[in-house]
Amino acid sequence: MGTAKFIFAGAAAIGMLALPAFADDMNGMITRIDRLNNTISIQQMQKGTVGGSAGGAGSLQEYKAKDAGMLESVHAGDRVTYTATATDGTGTLTKLQKQ
Template identity: 50%
Template sequence: MRKATIILAGATAVSILTTAALAQQNMTGTITKIDRLNGTISIQQTQSGTVGAGSGAIQEFKVTDVNKLEPFHAGDKVNFSAAEGGGTKTITDLKKQ
């Protein structure tokens, strides 16, 4: 029983670390909508690879500081990082390409 608990705890720790690393991964996409009143931005993520590479799904993200959205407009291509906490995706870094 003790071995099973240790193995389960180790697997859980690895899962959490992997999820955190993926959450901070740098991604690229195109801004489709900016809602400055609600502090949200919608980005269509660019698919990686060449075979069947098309457009990804549009995702909506919260922005902690709405003033950082000022230089951005719909149609801008961006590099961004996002974190997820409590079921909400939040932009941690946003730069024009």
């Protein structure tokens, strides 16, 4: 019985590691907005170095907006600065600002 608990605890820890890490003030481009379901998809922009391929596309993430009003002033194709958190395996958009 103790071994089973250890295995399940290990699997839960691995599942938590699979969640994307969110940082403050990420930059991206909106690829899709679903105002009926209050979700938004953002293509995260990779940070580049001088002489590098700055502005390259990074991972695509879908977020649930903290409140519906956040999505009213933005459209697909807009570049944004945003902040998100992970709650129960779901990304929640907490801040969204058009660049």
